Amino acid sequence: MPEFVRSADGTRIAYDSLGSGDPVIVVGGAFNTRSSPYPLVTLLAEHVTAYTFDRRGKGESPESGPYAVEREIEDLAALVAVAGGAAGVYGHSSGAILAIEAAAAGVHITRLAVYEPPYTADPEHPAPADDLGLQAALDAGDPAAAAALFLRITGMDDAAVRSITSALFWPGLVHLAPTLPHELALTGDGLPPRERLTAITAPTLALAGGRSPAWAARAAVAVASCVADGTVLTVPGQGHDVDQAVLAPLLADFFLGR
Incomplete structure (x- = not known):
């Protein structure tokens, strides 16, 4: 406990x-x-x-x-x-x-x-920060889409993202998706x-x-x-x-x- x-x-x-x-x-x-x-x-x-x-x-x-x-x-x-x-x-x-x-x-x-x-x-060569629609996905009630978008923001390619989204631990990541904007706020x-x-x-x-x-x-x-x-x-x-x-x-x- x-x-x-x-x-x-x-x-x-x-x-x-x-x-x-x-x-x-x-x-x-x-x-x-x-x-x-x-x-x-x-x-x-x-x-x-x-x-x-x-x-x-x-x-x-x-x-x-x-x-x-x-x-x-x-x-x-x-x-x-x-x-x-x-x-x-x-x-x-x-x-x-x-x-x-x-x-x-x-x-x-x-x-x-x-x-x-x-x-x-x-x-x-700085680039403007872009959440690729992560917050919009959360606002739309789709935390799975938000979690997948976050993985892409970190640089993962589509194959790596597909591998993670089919893993047994994926539901746990989706559960934490509402906190992902916190991480983007820290990164600025x-x-x-x-x-x-x-x-x-x-x-x-x-x-x-x-x-x-x-x-x-x-x-x-x-x-x-x-x-x-x-x-x-x-x-x-x-x-x-x-x-x-x-x-x-x-x-x-x-x-x-x-």
């Missing part, structure tokens, strides 16, 4: 914790609930107290009022308070952007690790927020997979070069859906300061 913490606007945020030692909060991205990173959380819990939570609108954390990135920052701040007032934070994909925005807003994050925040736009124009990044003083590890598209390495370099104390790490053989067992020892070393 989860525990709950009240965010600043009163929303109950569901979370789990495992292990002992310094706290590390894991922030998931699109289509993730607090259970999604459990292989990683279990491995991290051998070294730290690992927290995972349902972002608002997912799992057992309800949607509450109009969405705003600021509300999600407050949710993460509430988890940091539960963890003792300061914590390490790891974010994956759009969860990495949430972690970045929280650190830039002054949430007491002691060490920050991010894996492939989706700053996908090429700064030399797809460019790194360089000015806000300069406000981050916590040691920061920016990771990208060696098999990932060019934008992933570009995003990691941009983050690490803008923060006060940044390091880039390429994870060989990995893509955006990183193997959590491969990732865990890298994160443990970072959060333990090794």
Whole structure:
């Protein structure tokens, strides 16, 4: 059973914790609930107290009022308070952007690790943000279409999308489709927020997979070069859906300061 913490606007945020030692909060991205990173959380819990939570609108954390990135920052701040007032934070994909925005807003994050925040736009050739009709599909009551459109926004081709939509886990993704505009709001124009990044003083590890598209390495370099104390790490053989067992020892070393 989860525990709950009240965010600043009163929303109950569901979370789990495992292990002992310094706290590390894991922030998931699109289509993730607090259970999604459990292989990683279990491995991290051998070294730290690992927290995972349902972002608002997912799992057992309800949607509450109009969405705003600021509300999600407050949710993460509430988890940091539960963890003792300061914590390490790891974010994956759009969860990495949430972690970045929280650190830039002054949430007491002691060490920050991010894996492939989706700053996908090429700064030399930026393109206008386009949700390809995702919100319209949701407004029309078709979350399956919205989920498929989101997969295409991430760069998947039609064959990959067809494979996922026929998978056993597809209904779970469709259930989470109403939260996909949250991820697009976090990503914004797809460019790194360089000015806000300069406000981050916590040691920061920016990771990208060696098999990932060019934008992933570009995003990691941009983050690490803008923060006060940044390091880039390429994870060989990995893509955006990183193997959590491969990732865990890298994160443990970072959060333990090794």
